[in-house]
Amino acid sequence: MNDKIHMSLKGHFLIAMPGLLDPNFSRSVVCICEHTGEGSLGLVVNRAYPTLLSKDIFEELGIDYLPEKADIPIFFGGPVHMDELFILHGPPFDWGPSVIIVPSLAMSNNRAILEAIALGKGPDAFQITLGCSGWGPDQMESEMMENAWLSTPLSRDVIFDFDVDARWEAAVRKLGIDPARLTDAAGHA
Numbered sequence: 124m125n126d127k128i129h130m131s132l133k134g135h136f137l138i139a140m141p142g143l144l145d146p147n148f149s150r151s152v153v154c155i156c157e158h159t160g161e162g163s164l165g166l167v168v169n170r171a172y173p174t175l176l177s178k179d180i181f182e183e184l185g186i187d188y189l190p191e192k193a194d195i196p197i198f199f200g201g202p203v204h205m206d207e208l209f210i211l212h213g214p215p216f217d218w219g220p221s222v223i224i225v226p227s228l229a230m231s232n233n234r235a236i237l238e239a240i241a242l243g244k245g246p247d248a249f250q251i252t253l254g255c256s257g258w259g260p261d262q263m264e265s266e267m268m269e270n271a272w273l274s275t276p277l278s279r280d281v282i283f284d285f286d287v288d289a290r291w292e293a294a295v296r297k298l299g300i301d302p303a304r305l306t307d308a309a310g311h312a
Contacts, residue, residue, distance in 0.1 A: 132263070133158045134225040136281070137165065138273040138294045141305055147202045152294045153256050154211060154277055156222055156230045163258040166211055166230065168250060168282045169290035171196040177251060180208065181241050184234070188241035195240070196287070201256030210236050211282065212249035227279055248283040273298060
């Protein structure tokens with residue numbers, strides 16, 4: 124019998140500590156979309172590809188798009204499933220199968236929502252990501268114990284209202300911490 128109690132971090136941000144040097148996650152903010160005893164899945168919300176835009180995705184998939192929808196940034200969601208698109212979005216949630224993360228945020232991975240976005244009929248708030256972040260059983264918890272990550276309940280405004288370059292600092296401030304004072308030194312009692 125497994126006596127371990129699992130606390131889910133679904134609906135939280137993982138915020139990379141300054142000492143996390145992995146180039147995939149340095150100064151990253153990850154929205155945890157699913158977290159069970161089998162592992163975790165999240166999307167990095169503060170790393171846009173410098174040259175990849177929505178028109179590139181729409182054209183590759185043969186999706187018609189309005190000219191004003193051609194320059195939507197595409198985000199690096201993480202180093203897993205780098206050939207898959209994930210859309211982090213607010214309501215409505217009727218685009219086909221979606222994972223509801225919190226009542227005001229979902230993750231979808233289907234063509235219907237992409238087609239709607241391309242024609243200006245998608246959700247008002249969304250982020251298109253290529254790839255995702257994944258952790259095996261207990262891996263994320265272990266990394267947190269090693270002082271690689273902080274966590275806080277997610278905040279839609281960090282994802283949708285802050286400039287990409289300001290999201291890490293905004294997420295840290297949600298914890299009541301001045302980012303300039305944050306170090307990678309761990310304290311243990």
